[in-house]
Amino acid sequence: ADTRPRVWVSQPLFGDIVGRLREHFDVIETAAVGKHSQDEIAAVLASCDGALVTLNDRIGAAEVANAPRLRAIANVGVGYNNLDVPALTQAGIVVTNTPDVLTETSADFGFALMMAAARRITEAERWLRDGQWRQWSFETMLGGDVHGTTLGILGMGRIGQGIARRASGFRMRVLYHNRSRLPADIERDCDAAYADFDTLLAQADHLVIVLPYSTAVHHIVDAAAIAKMKPTATLTNIARGGIVDEDALADALESGRLAAAGLDVYEGEPAINPRLLALRNVVLTPHIASGSLATRRAMVSLAVDNLIAALGFGPRAGDPPTPVNATELSPS
Ligand code: 8YV
Incomplete structure (x- = not known):
């Protein structure tokens, strides 16, 4: 034996x-x-x-x-x-x-994290649990819209395409950036248009990162990239932490250069950058995008x-x- x-x-x-x-x-x-x-x-x-x-x-x-x-x-x-x-x-x-087996579940989660960041869902819940909701007001926890906005997808593989397909139900315009342009029939199926990186950054109301990690993409979302984004935009990362320069992201979230972020992955996970932990406008989850x-x-x-x-x-x-x-x- x-x-x-x-x-x-x-x-x-x-x-x-x-x-x-x-x-x-x-x-x-x-x-x-x-x-x-x-x-x-x-x-x-x-x-x-x-x-x-x-x-x-x-x-x-x-x-x-x-x-x-x-x-x-x-x-x-x-x-x-x-x-x-x-x-x-x-x-x-x-x-x-x-x-393949995790494509749809991960796309669900990426979309949910983006929505949670845009609509301040976890921030609002913490505020409520802290006992701060004393009376209903018209201006409580106002967020940004998801429907009808421009979604930018960085990395248009299987999961990116899954997120694009979800976006069509929200009547979003979908732009993507990828190493290579997708065949026209897939672009049509996802109702997504190719954009160069700078255009993606400049036009996205919600940027979702779903890129395989390699040293070639280390910190491609850095201070210079974030500076090209709209101050009202959100950034969501369900790929790998190393793609985003976390300190540059924290700077932008602290200063209002970005509205909000949703992060499922981190540079030093499970350790979390303390600056991110201190911010209210970032949704933090423990690398669970594939976790159904x-x-x-x-x-x-x-x-x-x-x-x-x-x-x-x-x-x-x-x-x-x-x-x-x-x-x-x-x-x-
Ligand atoms: C897994 C992931 O949970 O598939 C991936 O790339 O990051 C997650 O789905 C993880 O890789 C488990 O090893």
Whole structure:
């Protein structure tokens, strides 16, 4: 029985789903939620054939250097900036992610966060719970409109397109900026028009960031970018914290250079910039955009399918459903 491949599950996930791994593998399951040190990761990977990991786990060349058996890493999440994919590819390790299953849930949340920021929903609730609502007044917690305004989407992948489709029900004009322009039929389906970055910034009443993170987009929303936005605009980020310069954002929210922000992701999460915590006009959520129960279960299930297939088992042996580096690894 000790010839069975061994896989590491880096944190407790839905047991009934992760349990499917036991049909094929010996499973090392971490008992507690939390970040592992880089040394701990390297030590556990040293004896594993595969791993099921989350955004808490940073894995690159150093962590796999002494892991001769490691052949697959299944990331639970569509974003995989926690993994050094070029280094893992170099080491011959298949990397997979979980796209598609989280698209609509994440788009729901992005839209909700944008609306909460614009209409000051959480700020108003805190004010009410603080006992400050003494009488109804015409001017209590006035916000900005969502319907009929211009939505700017930075990053027009699957989730960005989902947000655009929601916006049409609100009669919004949708502009997007993306590395590459989308085909005309998709633009038509989303009722969205391409704009260069500066035009997007200047015209958006609500800017929503849904861009995959890479060093190339680090702090692309910085002080200079924010200065191009309308002072009445909101900024919502459900992608990765590093895309936005948080201090520049805090400056703008403090000085009224921006009306409000909705943030689900942070540069140093779970640590939150204290300047953001002190502001009333920012809605802060703990990286939960994909967090409906059904979607989180679907993500883990897809990651399990990927890991089983990548390690050569199950109905899709050798052909994981959603690989990240398949082309790079396939012999040409
Ligand atoms: C996940 C995410 O919760 O998919 C992503 O990129 O950020 C979230 O949906 C996270 O990645 C879990 O590892």
